Amino acid sequence: MSATKLLITPPPTPAPYERPNLQYHFAISHEVAEEAQMALAATALELLAAMARKHYPEAGSIEFEHNVTGTTRICALWTEIPTTPLAQPRALWSRGEYLSIRDHLWTQDMEWLLAPALNASALPVAPFGNHSPARHLLRLPAPDVAAALAASLRRQHPRTAALLISLDSEGGEVDIAVEHLIDPHGASLVAIPKERDFTPSTQQAWWWRTRKEVEREIRHLWRHPQHRARLFRPQGHESSFWNHGLQLLLLPAAPALPAGQDA
Structure with missing residues (x-):
């Protein structure tokens, strides 16, 4: 007569006891x-x-x-x-x-x-x-925040397809630094200036006029779970970055015009 086979495996041996790090788990929670x-x-x-x-x-x-x-x-x-x-x-x-x-x-x-x-x-x-x-x-935010952001940027740079940003999100705050405007092929269209110039170029003047609005819309998109999953892509190896590191924010394509209408 064959030996009876167990239908379940024996319970695993308990792991060695470790005192929980209460402060760490509170901070994470x-x-x-x-x-x-x-x-x-x-x-x-x-x-x-x-x-x-x-x-x-x-x-x-x-x-x-x-x-x-x-x-x-x-x-x-x-x-x-x-x-x-x-x-x-x-x-x-x-x-x-x-x-x-x-x-x-x-x-x-x-x-x-x-x-x-x-x-x-x-x-x-x-x-x-x-x-x-x-x-x-x-x-109030625009009916489509991502589309409004794309339209605003493309008025100055029509070929903008994405933004490369540095992003640090902690304690409810979201710190953002836009690094580059990216074209459809992944190349940099514009490197964003870090500091104001006493004699700004046309490009720099445009950025400092629109910076707060752009960062506000990026912050909103990052906070919204659906927009974050749909639009943001981490860049490079995560271990080399602090917090959320470099992120690519993909901008939606311009909507098609109804039949019979010209741009």
Whole structure:
């Protein structure tokens, strides 16, 4: 008679006892929590913008205030903040003394999203008007942040296909240094200057005008889990870099024009 075969293998021998490094595991867990908080902020901000534009397609910014109760209240929706000094944003909707049931429902949903969205650092938020309590204006992201970034860069350099960046993300902060604009063949189109020149060239002047906006959009794309997985590619061997090191940010191609339209 054949010997009975075990259906399961014997349990493994316990590993030698090691005292856990409590401080190390706390630091790792804290970092994961902060990364998740930044992802929540980025996704909440995009959903907030989509909800605002669902009701008012021209919405570009939200006026809000922090109540004494600690809650955040939306006061108005405005068009995009203008880039020319003489132009003014236009109010699309203002909160009156009494809200209709329809307005109450969508403003309540947006206020619920506004709180986590404001947890991200380096948001385009500015003081707005003379009110008590103080009010602020939050500029909403473009409907497609990556496409808007690509269009902005290609106005100056039409062949830009990607950005090579140095990226350090820790404790909820994202430090970015753009190194090169990259063409479709992987070669450098432009090396980005590190310091301002007293007599800047046309190229340097363009970069210092657009730098903050470019870095803000890159920061948003990095924080958003879907955009990070879709657009960012690490460059070189990871062991040779601190933190996230060099990253290639792939820009989307220009969308095709509808049939019958010329560029």
